[in-house]
Amino acid sequence: MERRENQTPQGQIARVLVEFLEVAITCVVFLKGVYPSGAFERRRYMNVVVQRACHPQLRYYIHATVSGLLPFIQKGLVERVAVIFFNADDIPLEKFIFKLAMNLSYGSSVEEVDLQFSLRSFMSKLSVSESLTKKLPPDCRWEITAYFRSIPEAGTSKEADLWISTDTKQWQQPPLITPIKSMSSEPLCLQLYLEHPCVSESLF
Numbered sequence: 001m002e003r004r005e006n007q008t009p010q011g012q013i014a015r016v017l018v019e020f021l022e023v024a025i026t027c028v029v030f031l032k033g034v035y036p037s038g039a040f041e042r043r044r045y046m047n048v049v050v051q052r053a054c055h056p057q058l059r060y061y062i063h064a065t066v067s068g069l070l071p072f073i074q075k076g077l078v079e080r081v082a083v084i085f086f087n088a089d090d091i092p093l094e095k096f097i098f099k100l101a102m103n104l105s106y107g108s109s110v111e112e113v114d115l116q117f118s119l120r121s122f123m124s125k126l127s128v129s130e131s132l133t134k135k136l137p138p139d140c141r142w143e144i145t146a147y148f149r150s151i152p153e154a155g156t157s158k159e160a161d162l163w164i165s166t167d168t169k170q171w172q173q174p175p176l177i178t179p180i181k182s183m184s185s186e187p188l189c190l191q192l193y194l195e196h197p198c199v200s201e202s203l204f
């Protein structure tokens with residue numbers, strides 16, 4: 001009997017991961033201080049204190065963007081999900097990148113408890129990360145960008161049509177990379193790292 005997609009281990013992981021990304025991205029935005037701290041309220045998630053956006057539009061943007069990735073994460077199409085901060089001239093200053101790798105041939109069922117345990121330790125590392133707590137200059141804006149392994153063809157699904165390509169300005173030189181945290185809990189491997197421009201590129 002064919003299993004429905006959301007009952008496969010990949011579907012199960014994708015659901016936990018999407019929820020995790022929503023919380024983690026909110027924490028990144030909170031820690032970078034783009035909004036006054038009153039824009040967030042403390043919540044508990046997997047027994048870790050996290051932030052939740054109070055502003056409905058902000059909360060919706062993060063929720064809708066990440067939830068929209070679910071069908072693609074499940075199929076292993078999403079390689080990276082980035083939170084990009086731009087200066088007032090629209091040049092990227094920092095990119096916080098969640099890199100995902102999921103073993104698509106893994107067929108055993110997954111203990112959600114184990115996965116949540118790994119994600120929890122991931123989460124608790126964020127608030128003590130130096131790169132995350134370093135404040136940005138004023139007037140920054142930010143957005144979520146997803147990088148696909150292959151582009152879903154337009155017209156194949158209504159979800160695919162929601163994704164548009166971006167014309168984000170590129171840095172002149174390869175970025176510097178600062179690893180923040182990684183975890184591997186078969187069949188999921190997740191890394192968070194920071195990409196920032198070489199010192200020779202003056203952006204501030």
Ligand SMILES: *[C@@H]1O[C@H](CO)[C@@H](O)[C@H](O)[C@H]1NC(C)=O
Binds near residue numbers: 106
């Ligand atoms: C993916 O999962 C399969 C089945 O459990 C396993 O045999 C294989 O080694 C895994 N591949 C990787 C790269 O971990």
